[in-house]
Amino acid sequence: MAILLTGGTGKTSMHIARSLQESNIPFLLASRKVEAAAPLGMPATNFDWLDSSTYENPFKHEHLHGERISVVYLVAPEVQDPAPSMNAFIDVAVKKHGVKRFVLLSSTLVTKGGHYTGQVWQHMEDIGVDHTVLLATWFxxxxxxxxxxxxxxxxxxxxxxxxxxxxxxxSTADIAAVAFHALTDVKPRNTNYRILxxxxxxxxxxxxxxxxxxxxxxxxxxxxxxxxxxxxxxxxxxxxxxxxxxxxxxxxxxxxxxRMNDVVEKVTGRPPxxxxxxxxxxxxxxx
Missing domain, CATH: 3.90.25.10 (UDP-galactose 4-epimerase, domain 1)
Structure with a gap:
């Protein structure tokens, strides 16, 4: 198993990458600028949500030691409607490369089927793929x-x-800690977490x-x-x-x-x- 982290230069993805590295779990960072910005020793590839010609790059990467990408962390591009491009990539990942699980970073204001990444959430449900949606409050x-x-x-x-x-x-470190479990736990979550x-x-x-x-x-x-x-x-x-x-x-x-909850502590075993x-x-x- 290898894990693809989109938004590869972002704060949550970098936190997750360090945890994966410490746990000896293969991963790949992906974004438009990640190859230049990736820390030494972290594999990276060029990926642009708005350029479908880059969608195959992660699956052709040569430095995963034979591991296939089977889990993807989804971080939306900074555009008004990211769902069309994100859903197109999800379809490529599932249909052509057999990706089994997705973890979507979203916000507390998003609802399934609603605006922004709500349509991505709905799409994952519609195609029946394992998924967890992280409804994070303000960083x-x-x-x-x-x-x-x-x-x-x-x-x-x-x-x-x-x-x-x-x-x-x-903190983004707490969001990443919840994401790490959703990405790596043996049993898929198939739920949403409101991360506060x-x-x-x-x-x-x-x-x-x-x-x-x-x-x-x-x-x-x-x-x-x-x-x-x-x-x-x-x-x-x-x-x-x-x-x-x-x-x-x-x-x-x-x-x-x-609103308040104890999701971070329940999932990670420590308070935020x-x-x-x-x-x-x-x-x-x-x-």
Missing amino acids: MENFSIHLHQITIKKESKIYSACENGKIPFV GPELLTYDEIATRFSTVLGREVVHIKRSEQERVEQFMSTHMPEQFAKFITSIEVSSANGAED KQFDAWVEENKTAWQ
Whole structure:
């Protein structure tokens, strides 16, 4: 058995890859830029969801020591509707190469048959392939990349349209730990997991946590929906995607993420990482 990790340069895929490497389970990283970015000693291949000519690359890779890819971790491309290309690849993997199991990274707002990767979820059910869907809440790592990282570091401010909405932020390491079990356990899961962090936090509370760890005041600046769209667009984000990301923040303001569970601990045997501990571990990103 070998495992294909799409989104090969992403945070969850890299966490999974390290766990597979430590467990001596063959794997292959795949993305548009992974061959240049893959860590030394990790096999990688060029793969582009939007270019079907690359779909065969993983199955022709020469460095899996004879192991066939039978399990695939699915990470969607950053496009408005990833389902057509993802479903096309799934069909190639199943019909031409006998892939038996898929694990799909998705979000808590996605429903089977619904928007975004909901159609991928539905497709896997329709064709009867073993699958697990990971419905992950907001990543803690959102604060250490892109716009949040810049504004915390340079302005000591966090901007959002989340108002006072509570969110159970989760570490990508915890998402990856659940994914690892779904990918490697002998018995297929054939279920979905809502992956949440250990505590519900508003953005005001997040700012307070940053203030404590960084030793300077960090404040949360509340933006209207339109102001937030404009802020995203000022970073050259396409308008359609800016509206999509903002709509997720607004949904959180309205309570869409206000829930808790113990899925991470049940699946992995350990509790998810606390937000304070995560900030402490990564504080150089904002200094």
